[in-house]
Amino acid sequence: MIRIQQKDFDSGEEYRALRARSRSPGAIVTFCGLVRDVSDRQSITAMELEHYPGMTEKSLEETLEQARQRWQVDGATIIHRIGKLLPEEQIVFVGVSSAHRREAFAACEFIMDFLKTRAPFWKKEFTANGSHWVEAKNTDAEAAQRWRS
Amino acid sequence: MAIKIWYFARIKEALNCAQEQLELSDGEIVTVEDLIELLSQRGEIWKTNLHDEKLLIAVNQTVATMQTTIADQDEIAFFPPVTGG
Numbered sequence: 001m002i003r004i005q006q007k008d009f010d011s012g013e014e015y016r017a018l019r020a021r022s023r024s025p026g027a028i029v030t031f032c033g034l035v036r037d038v039s040d041r042q043s044i045t046a047m048e049l050e051h052y053p054g055m056t057e058k059s060l061e062e063t064l065e066q067a068r069q070r071w072q073v074d075g076a077t078i079i080h081r082i083g084k085l086l087p088e089e090q091i092v093f094v095g096v097s098s099a100h101r102r103e104a105f106a107a108c109e110f111i112m113d114f115l116k117t118r119a120p121f122w123k124k125e126f127t128a129n130g131s132h133w134v135e136a137k138n139t140d141a142e143a144a145q146r147w148r149s
Numbered sequence: 150m151a152i153k154i155w156y157f158a159r160i161k162e163a164l165n166c167a168q169e170q171l172e173l174s175d176g177e178i179v180t181v182e183d184l185i186e187l188l189s190q191r192g193e194i195w196k197t198n199l200h201d202e203k204l205l206i207a208v209n210q211t212v213a214t215m216q217t218t219i220a221d222q223d224e225i226a227f228f229p230p231v232t233g234g
Contacts, residue, residue, distance in 0.1 A: 049233070050157060050158055052207070052210070058210050091234075112234060116231075116233060117231065120157065120226075121234070122228070122232050123233065133159045133229070136203075136229070136231065140234075
């Protein structure tokens, strides 16, 4: 299940929903990303998230499909928020259920690495000195690269 | 032919354009590279932003290259490296 939304989510509710629709899960791994309050030693007052409607969903569907081909994924949830967010707010949720924990951990991490480098989202940070678009990090590209083997 | 172009994030702001429709005569452009050259004629800001080495291109919501061909009713998008998550 993939959702792009402005409103916040309840990770407990998402965990329960994922558990309910999984067939025979032995493990559920969930990840929640939050808006940081500091970037490059500057305090962030807000963040704005833009995305490419249509391509975002398509790209996340493809990521899920690749995860399903690599690991035994029972159920999966990806939620990404858009619009204006404040520091410490929840921004992204990924949940994966599987028969075994290793599969669930790996698939969850794979989905996050691919989401960060492939899904068309862009962050703009607001500080006391104005606003700027966040630069893509090499470390994120390297993290996604290691799944190639 | 008619195409739709989307611009996102930093590029959208630099060009002051989020989306546009272009009517082109047949054979005016074949590839993404041709489209970039055509748009670059609008001025220095267009040229610089569309020749950025980090520029990403999508044709019909799939990542494309300079050599990807463009057809009638295609949707083309130009954007910087993604930073979600």
